[in-house]
Amino acid sequence: MYVMRWNGEQCPGNPCRFIRNIQNAMNSAHWQSQERLQKWNKDRDKINWSLFQDYLNYESKPLQRSTNPKESYMKSFKIKLFLDELPMMENMYKRNKKKYKSDICQRCLKNVETNNHWIEYQDNEVSKYRLIYDMVSKILIKVNNFTEHKVQELTGILNKNKDKEDHEIKPLAGIMTKIAKREVNALGKEIKGKRNFCCYVLHKMNKNLNKHIWKRRCIYIAAISDELIQEKTESEQQETREENINEKRKEVIDRTYRKMDI
Numbered sequence: 352m353y354v355m356r357w358n359g360e361q362c363p364g365n366p367c368r369f370i371r372n373i374q375n376a377m378n379s380a381h382w383q384s385q386e387r388l389q390k391w392n393k394d395r396d397k398i399n400w401s402l403f404q405d406y407l408n409y410e411s412k413p414l415q416r417s418t419n420p421k422e423s424y425m426k427s428f429k430i431k432l433f434l435d436e437l438p439m440m441e442n443m444y445k446r447n448k449k450k451y452k453s454d455i456c457q458r459c460l461k462n463v464e465t466n467n468h469w470i471e472y473q474d475n476e477v478s479k480y481r482l483i484y485d486m487v488s489k490i491l492i493k494v495n496n497f498t499e500h501k502v503q504e505l506t507g508i509l510n511k512n513k514d515k516e517d518h519e520i521k522p523l524a525g526i527m528t529k530i531a532k533r534e535v536n537a538l539g540k541e542i543k544g545k546r547n548f549c550c551y552v553l554h555k556m557n558k559n560l561n562k563h564i565w566k567r568r569c570i571y572i573a574a575i576s577d578e579l580i581q582e583k584t585e586s587e588q589q590e591t592r593e594e595n596i597n598e599k600r601k602e603v604i605d606r607t608y609r610k611m612d613i
């Protein structure tokens with residue numbers, strides 16, 4: 352008579368059921384170790400989801416029977432930024448490894464182009480801090496509530512990735528906790544007609560991020576890929592070719608920025 356053994360021990364009960372149980376345990380372990388789930392579970396109940404919904408629908412009327420391309424564009428940008436699904440090199444490469452040869456950033460040719468990378472890229476027209484600082488100043492000047500101290504305080508909150516109680520927040524993607532929202536709203540207390548000051552600020556910040564950083568990055572990538580593909584086909588010596596490419600890159604960057612400034 353044969354007896355089924357597992358790691359030197361005799362298997363209990365029905366072998367068929369035993370195998371099925373092991374399979375189930377393995378699948379469940381695999382499912383729970385997925386990175387995406389870990390990312391989502393963390394501090395999820397602390398996040399202010401109703402604020403997130405208001406932020407997504409800011410300036411748009413989701414129940415209306417008509418659409419507006421501008422609204423739809425901003426909403427899709429917000430959602431893709433939140434889900435890490437913007438068409439940056441990291442994602443393009445993951446989707447189609449035949450078409451995209453690597454996930455390296457096409458501007459600096461050094462690092463993988465992730466959300467953090469394109470937002471904090473050193474040659475961006477404005478830094479992330481400056482972007483938020485200018486936006487906050489503009490808003491506070493507009494509503495006659497400007498003091499340097501207030502601007503710095505608000506910029507400080509929006510630049511962090513933790514709130515007062517150490518819960519994770521992501522202001523650029525519209526993810527705030529109740530505490531962080533209260534802090535922001537406290538700074539906009541005197542503003543008439545802006546009950547949800549925090550939502551307004553988050554929307555403006557995202558709009559500026561799109562206009563000053565993401566759009567420029569996209570125009571640059573479109574320009575550079577056309578010009579550099581031609582470069583690659585020529586069989587010059589490696590070093591001189593790379594020098595040429597670098598010069599060309601600078602040219603394209605300058606031209607892109609001029610185009611955006613008009």
Ligand SMILES: [Zn+2]
Nearest residue numbers: 456458459460
């Ligand atoms: Zn880069």
